[in-house]
Amino acid sequence: MNTCPFSNALDPETFAEGMPYQELKEIRAAGPILRMEDPITDIPYWLVTQRKELDFVSKNPKLFSSAENLAFPMEMDDDIKFMLQQQIINMDPPNHQKYRKIIRRAFTPAAVDSYEPAFRAHAERILDAVTNNGECEFVEDVAAELPLIAILDLLGVPADDREDFFHWTNTMIFADDPDMSTSREEGQIAAFEVITYANNLAEQHKINPKNDLVGALLDGAVAGEALSQEEFCWFFVLLLVGGNESTRTVTAQGMRLLMENPLQLQYLVDNPDKIAGATEEILRYSTAFITMRRTAMEDIELGGQLIKQGDKVILHYHSVNHDENIFGSDACEFDVTRPERMPDLYNQHRSFGIGQHFCIGSHLARLELRVMFEAIIPRLRNPRLKSKPKFVRSYFVNAMKEMQISFDTNGSAKLRADT
Incomplete structure (x- = not known):
């Protein structure tokens, strides 16, 4: 049995100071799949640390199920599991494909690209609100704004209700962090608040149909089958959290990385045409979701280990996105020029899964x-x-609680010589 730098990747304390990159590097060196104990739940699991094995698990849902014990890495009560099985993330074929086809029509590249002018206007307004202050709390004032506005716009939620959604989303995300004044039970209550809101939207759509994302989900059908109203409500929750928190997290973490690497930030100031590529490196280096779960449906040998039917399997996306076999000896370094050396970086990292x-x-x-x-x-x-930035203690979402920053309010966009 290989020894590891930490004994449990599903302990929130492991991530109290942010992502433990060096420890993950040592774990990858110990093997692509490692057996770990979890004293918190008393449920052992296999940790997948390298990309080849993660891809195999992800592409073989008959062998590794998302539905059997859900795709979320934490343990849940049976009643919660029963409800969450209606979310597409917790489905296996053939149900998964059926519902994905309904949702996919609302997220085509052409549909998404049409939002760009509105997004740019929102971004300028967000920056207008802080640039003259010389300081801000970046997570809430900047990073959280556009993703929340964007997904709520798509879901047809009025601006007056956005503060409620910001609170509900934070409660759900921070529910497992012992430092936050919330709990898993309060997270569940917040989820039900969102479900109630979604149910009301569905009822309004019956009376006054609209051609928006809500309408696409409620009116869409595959082979004559449409989403039930209850299924729609659970999809609404998933879209809210997935479409909001993930981009907020990557924006905040990306800003942190650029401030910690001022020469790389200066490179992007001087070469704004490289920003799009740099966002792929930000996604690779500090992706939003840390882990997902699968359940082995039969005995199988993988990565030199015998995984038994029913075993818990944890996919660790941060470890995989720093796999030296894929990204080279400098995989643990943040480098905004990596896409110039690796033009298919967008296709190589697993920040969006596979x-x-x-x-x-x-x-x-x-x-x-x-x-x-x-x-x-x-x-x-x-x-x-x-x-010092404050990180959420979570082995699931790579979120930040707070990041206080300052900046110049006038003068050149060039970095000062004394930085």
Whole structure:
């Protein structure tokens, strides 16, 4: 049995100070699949640390199920599991493909690209609100704004209700963090608040149908089968969290990385045409979701290990996105020029997964990231951390609680010589 730098990748304390990159590097070196114990739940699991094995698990849902014990890495009560089985992320074929076809029509590249002018206007407004202050709390003031506005616009939620959704989303995301004044039970209550709201939207659509994402989901059908209203409500929750938190997290983490690497930030100030490529490196280096779960449906040998039927399998996307076999000896280094050396980087990282559960909103997320950083980089001049960022203690979402920053309010966009 190989020894590991930490004994449990599903312990929130492992991520209290952010992503443990060096420890993950040592774990990858120990093998592509490692057996780990979880004293918190008393349920052992296999940790998948390298890309070849993650791709195999992800592409073989008959062998590794998302539906059997859900795709979320945490353990849940049976009643919650029963309800969450109606979310597409927790489905296997053939149900998964049926519902994905309904949703996919609302996320075609052409449909998403049509949002770009509105997104750019939102981004400029977001930056207008902070640039003259010389400082801001970046997570809430900047990173959280566009993703929340974008997904709520798509879902037909009025601007007056956005504050409620910001609160509900945070409660759900932070429910497992012992430092936050919330709990898993409060997270479930917040989810039901969102479900109630979604149910009301569905009822309104019956009376006054609209040609928006809600309408696409409620009116869409495959082989004559449409989403039930209950299924729609659970999809609404998933779209809200997936479309909001993921892009917020990557925007905040990306800003942190650029401030910690000022020469790379300066490179993007001088070469704004490279920002789009740089967002792929940000996605690779600090992706939003850390882990997902699969359940082995039969005995199988993989990565030199015998995985038994019923075993819990954890896919670790951060480890995989730093796999030296794929990204080279400098895989653990953040480098915004990597896409210039690796033009297919967008196709090599697994920040959006792979296989049947490849993120259906990937094109939307990429557009939001590009728009935000193309607005941030020329306007927040000489940004620097005012204090140590605060990370969410989570082995599921790579979120940040707070990042206080300061920046110049006038002068050139060039970095000062004394930085």
